[in-house]
Amino acid sequence: MAIAKGLLFPNKKQIQIKLLQWFKKNKRDLPWRKTDDPYSIWVSEIMLQQTQVTTVIPYYKNFLKSFPTIRHLAKANLSKVLKVWEGLGYYSRARNLHGASKIVLKHFHGKIPATLKDLLGLPGIGRSTAGAILSFAFQKEASILDGNAKRVLSRLFAVSGNPEKRKTEQLLWKISESLIPKGYSNPFNQALMDLGAMICTPKGPLCPRCPLHRFCKGSTSGKPERFPSKTIKRKTPHIRAVCPVIHKDGKVLLNQRPPKGLLGGLWEFPNWKIEGKQRSRLRLRLKNDIKKEMGLNVKVNESIGMFRQTYSHFKITLDVFTCEAFEWNSNGKWVPIPELHLFPMSRIHRRIAESISN
DNA sequence: AAGACGGGGTA
DNA sequence: TACCCAGTCTT
Numbered sequence: 056m057a058i059a060k061g062l063l064f065p066n067k068k069q070i071q072i073k074l075l076q077w078f079k080k081n082k083r084d085l086p087w088r089k090t091d092d093p094y095s096i097w098v099s100e101i102m103l104q105q106t107q108v109t110t111v112i113p114y115y116k117n118f119l120k121s122f123p124t125i126r127h128l129a130k131a132n133l134s135k136v137l138k139v140w141e142g143l144g145y146y147s148r149a150r151n152l153h154g155a156s157k158i159v160l161k162h163f164h165g166k167i168p169a170t171l172k173d174l175l176g177l178p179g180i181g182r183s184t185a186g187a188i189l190s191f192a193f194q195k196e197a198s199i200l201d202g203n204a205k206r207v208l209s210r211l212f213a214v215s216g217n218p219e220k221r222k223t224e225q226l227l228w229k230i231s232e233s234l235i236p237k238g239y240s241n242p243f244n245q246a247l248m249d250l251g252a253m254i255c256t257p258k259g260p261l262c263p264r265c266p267l268h269r270f271c272k273g274s275t276s277g278k279p280e281r282f283p284s285k286t287i288k289r290k291t292p293h294i295r296a297v298c299p300v301i302h303k304d305g306k307v308l309l310n311q312r313p314p315k316g317l318l319g320g321l322w323e324f325p326n327w328k329i330e331g332k333q334r335s336r337l338r339l340r341l342k343n344d345i346k347k348e349m350g351l352n353v354k355v356n357e358s359i360g361m362f363r364q365t366y367s368h369f370k371i372t373l374d375v376f377t378c379e380a381f382e383w384n385s386n387g388k389w390v391p392i393p394e395l396h397l398f399p400m401s402r403i404h405r406r407i408a409e410s411i412s413n
Numbered sequence: 414a415a416g417a418c419g420g421g422g423t424a
Numbered sequence: 425t426a427c428c429c430a431g432t433c434t435t
Contacts, residue, residue, distance in 0.1 A: 103430040110421060110429085144419025147433075181432045201430040221414075248430055257428065258424075288426085317418065366419055402420065 071236040077266035078246030093167040093192035094125045129156040137399035151179030169193040190240035198231040203251025209283035210273030218283040298326035298373040303380040306389040322398040353378040364403040
């Protein structure tokens, strides 16, 4: 496990050169590589957290069109930011990005800070994102440890520890730091990412085409895919819920989720979990529950369908019923159907909204 | 140290 | 289905 920092790998120099040469010739053409604007690069790095490049590209372009500068972002309403973020997931990223833009405007004269300490003080920026911003936007000496770097380095040095354990993380960070050629953080970190995305892929790595093939302990030891080691995941629970779409005079009732936590700040149709035994006489139960919980007298129509969504730690099926209300009083917001598109909503509720708009 | 946090692409 | 993505934050 111990790899001393100074007298590291004898191949260090060759690894650096090979990787940089490979990168120069094979780098991906990505929108955020065409700019030197720290704000744009920052936006890209936040979007790329746990999200694949191809998913991010259209969001990145649209976001910068909507909020061209950090000042535009800082002055915008959170709801507008969430709307532009809609569908990208991990909405706390949007909330943190927005919050951080206000901090930068107020405490850093609108200039994104260029030190590790200051960057780490901004919400949504952890060590790896800070390293990416420092090296990509400011040409500073910094290291990264994203999913790509983690996989590449684990294989290159056959790091067999559980990648989720702190000790393994620390070791990988050490490797990432010590491998960077002085003055070349920017291309080197990008090269690490591109190698991980294009050659050293999670499944079926293209070792024969890898510039680091002959230095790679993972590859020469037989099966590079053993690294990083897999972690066992519990299978996700399945939640069933009912979801009344309550109509009155061309409007429907929406609730806004609390600002933090799951899908924080997004709007949705009322919905609540049902247990297995409650599945009988669903429409009658629904009518009574709406009366009891919302103080609303409604007529419950037939179900308009089951809507499913899989999240990282559970999956949910919403049984959606249209209802007709006989009165207005309620918490929540009555929204004309043609205006539903203005509200930030999660994927599953957006699909419901679209299904009743047609 | 462990769990929460979205949604999609891929095999 | 299962994996995993240019990770961070909370508990």
